[in-house]
Amino acid sequence: MAIFTLSIKSLRNRKFTVALTIASIALSVMLLLGVERIRSEAQNSFTNTISGTDLIVGARTSPVQLLLASVFGLGNVSNTIDWESYEAIADHPGIAWTIPISLGDSHAGFRVMGTTGAFLDHFQYGRKQGLSMHKGPWSNAENEAVLGAAVAEKLDYRVGSGIVVAHGAGEVSFIEHDAHPFHVAGILARTGTPVDRTVFVSLEGIDAIHAGMDPAHDHGHDPLSVHTTTDPHHAGEGHGAGHHGVINEDHIGHEATAITAFYVGLKSRSAALSVQRMVNEYTGEPLTAILPAVALQELWTIVGVIEKTLLAVSGFVVLVGLSGMLVAIMTGLNERRREMAILRSVGARPLHVLSLIVGEAGLVTLMGIVTGIGLLFGLLVLGQPLIASRFGLLIGITGFSVHEMLLMGIVCVSGVLIGVIPGVRIYRHSLADGLTVRV
């Protein structure tokens, strides 16, 4: 205890260097905890993107690709499912509900999803939370659209705004389906998932967009296409990995003929594997059924490498911060040999001298951690809305997770251990110097 108060007073005596050291540790701790928090929130929001859906069925492709396309709106699925196949599978007695979705168009960089009212009724995310309308109703009308929260906010759309859907998923599109504008019927409440960045229209609406397209028009927006002419069916395939695809020109009744994928909810989760097998062995066309939870996990192991790298890098930054402290203590050490001799003369043991230095290192580290936490929370308070709106990532200003506390513990212990280096040095000095320091 005597030594501890000495440590504090000694540190207070060197305010400036100590403050600098604390600041460097604080910044590195802030970075470490910030990265950890973003990482865990990213993983959270990632695995919470979809829940309650037992299976996702699409044309035969890799599970990760199907997941990316159908849930995250990333990449494309090259083939579609015939409406007949969809109906045949949806009739399976074990299936409680299905949500057909049709992808491939975009609006101002946001993806457009053709679906039905089942999406509002059955889609769940996070801990089985359903969707709810923020403004206006859900609409299945052919010329009406429902917007995700981020779409409405970013593009400043209100109920009643008119929007035009572009073909293809890119932000810049060469063709816009001007012929078939939509009106915003409703806006969904925020979910923190890709749903926020999606424009929902009815399946009929999707078909209606493409119904007016003639082959020449079709080629116009795809200069790379090698197809020269005639077959509109092939034209569909030509331009589009991922386009919901084949538009049947005969079918002018605005009824969906093909969809990209559909979500499946089962009456009993235990039937998941048998239904999955049934879909995979479906004879009408080659299909893939994935278990979203499993595919999400699989995908995260790929993405996880990046987050681990990030964490490792911020770990090294902490090490640099602690090395700064080591340098600061080491450079002051020789001047303090006299101080140690005085302490020895009044009865301090070499171990006291050691613990004085180690205690200082521990205190500095601790103050660095506390300051770092303060900085992090300050930054979160300021940055939270920005991160939420830009990346759809809601970083909670909450208490610390076990993992975060473990990280802080590791930093603290490292700080103390690093303090042992100068501590042992001064310990040796104080043994050799005794009471007579020749300075």
Next chain:
Amino acid sequence: MVAFLVPHTQPTANMGLRYNSASSAISLSEVRFAWRPESAPVLDISRLEIESGQHIFVAGPSGSGKSSLLGLLAGVSVPQAGQIRLLGQRLEKMGGSERDRFRADHMGVIFQMFNLIPYLTVVENVTLPCRFSRRRYEQAHSNGGLTVEAVRLLSRLGISDPLLNRPVTELSVGQQQRVAAARALIGSPEIVIADEPTSALDADHRHDFLQLLFEECRNAQSTLVFVSHDTSLSHLFDQTVALSKINRAGSAISMDARRDS
């Protein structure tokens, strides 16, 4: 050569063969010390006896083994051979932390200069030994409390109010030495060791400082061991020991003068 110090006031009956009498504060016998076990000894003292309550001047020019002797007396070093008896206890038989505790409890030390911890106040510097010794803490406490005792000692040594709250680095050397003396004396340790505490002072201050030191040592009934190469002060002390005469290793091993300057 045997350096056998018995104060002139002491009856001759006490000059027996054994030196563990209660009145002996410090007693060395056949002590040999080298900084490293394999090197030649820098200190070889057949006998040294210091009476309790005496003020002893140890005259030690460079190379006489002064630092070695101080290290041994303070229990920072241990001899390779011989006995060191302080207050009747065998110092060389104690473990390291035992010696540290012994020093904390029974010894006050004043250095040549730079005696004070820069980040502590004057009073904190004075009460520092009480942080490490329960005995001295209680001793000072029974005298009216740590701060009261520190302020009392300081005022007797001529350090009073405006100086108490000033950073120790702003004190003059003479003032610093007096603060150091107060620290050595707080909690009334039996032995005060002073390593040339006056060498940084001019002649007038030197004399004043010594008078104050003597007075306070007498008050606390402390034995004062004052080591200096400046023999002009020796007449103020009860006894003088010439280290170069009692140290059989001193003159022979001139090489070690460098190590032990």
